[in-house]
Amino acid sequence: MKIFLDTANLEQIKAGAALGIVDGVTTNPSLVSKEGMDFKTLVGKICEIISGPVSAEVVSTTCEEMVKEARDLAKVAENIIVKLPTTVEGVKALKICAAEAIKTNLTLVFQPLQALVVAKAGATFCSPFLGRLDDIGHDGMALVEEMRLIYDNYAFSTQILAASLRHPLHVVQAAKAGADVGTMPYSVFQQLLKHPLTDIGLERFLADWKKSQG
């Protein structure tokens, strides 16, 4: 499973990139608004740090305006993925983007039929928001399992980008369900390598080694 950071914070992205396992970045208007920087400048800086896919979301709601924004964002860098909302207007914009070879990430997906439609329309990525489904008492991970089955049945090339992952167990479950990508906040990313027994075990190995060396 590819690992994306779900943040627009440059320090977090640099720190994550230093580990060498960050495959891409996802942003959204809420995350960008926290950074207090011009949107295109910020996204351009992210693309300088990360060579993999970097999602940048449109903020208009009509097909015509979304396509205009998409064309503009796609010029920022080669690895820009234009994030479009999964609405009727968003899917119309997706068809036009796909025809122009602009890569897309269809966001705010909460049920399998939305996932089927955006794959048919040529989305590069489709983002089910698992945590937000869990928040309202649904099983977010079941959606990834259904999407995997549907996409495999028809050999769709759209990648499942498991989003709104809130804790390390979500990452494990997304990987088991066959998500192509898991995007996570930096706080979750930092927990990927953590286990207290690793720390205790290493401490003991090093202490024994020191003792044996006199």
Ligand code: G3P
């Ligand atoms: O990638 C989607 C993500 O930013 C949403 O996460 O935690 O706000 O539901 P959350």
